[in-house]
Amino acid sequence: xxxxxxxxxxxxxxxxxxxxxxxxxxxxxxxxxxxxxxxxxxxxxxxxxxxxxxxxxxxxxxxxxxxxxxxxxxxxxxxxxxxxxxxxxxxxxxxxxxxx
Numbered sequence: 001x002x003x004x005x006x007x008x009x010x011x012x013x014x015x016x017x018x019x020x021x022x023x024x025x026x027x028x029x030x031x032x033x034x035x036x037x038x039x040x041x042x043x044x045x046x047x048x049x050x051x052x053x054x055x056x057x058x059x060x061x062x063x064x065x066x067x068x069x070x071x072x073x074x075x076x077x078x079x080x081x082x083x084x085x086x087x088x089x090x091x092x093x094x095x096x097x098x099x100x
Contacts, residue, residue, distance in 0.1 A: 004066060016066050021058035025051045031061035038065055 007014045024031065028051070030043035038061070043054055 018062055018066070021062050022055060025055040025058050028054070029058075030054060031058040033061055033065060036065075036068070038062065 004014065004016060021031065024040055028043050028045055029040040032039045032041055045051060045054070
């Protein structure tokens with residue numbers, strides 16, 4: 001993310017794709033913005049509980065940090081990135097993928 005301002009200055013449009021939100025959610029890590037920096041904290045969940053809310057949080061924080069200083073406020077990235085899976089106690093799609 002450090003290079004995004006340089007890329008924005010050099011190009012009309014920049015697309016930023018980051019998979020760390022998903023990988024960190026699977027490892028039960030929550031994204032935080034501390035003093036404008038991305039930090040991660042442990043986010044333990046009960047066995048079998050979905051990680052969808054954790055993933056949504058991670059996408060939102062990373063999107064907000066990635067779009068600082070740009071004309072995009074991050075709402076498009078957050079809207080596209082939001083998981084639309086139901087929040088149920090059953091294992092989520094993401095947990096199922098992790099087990100396979």
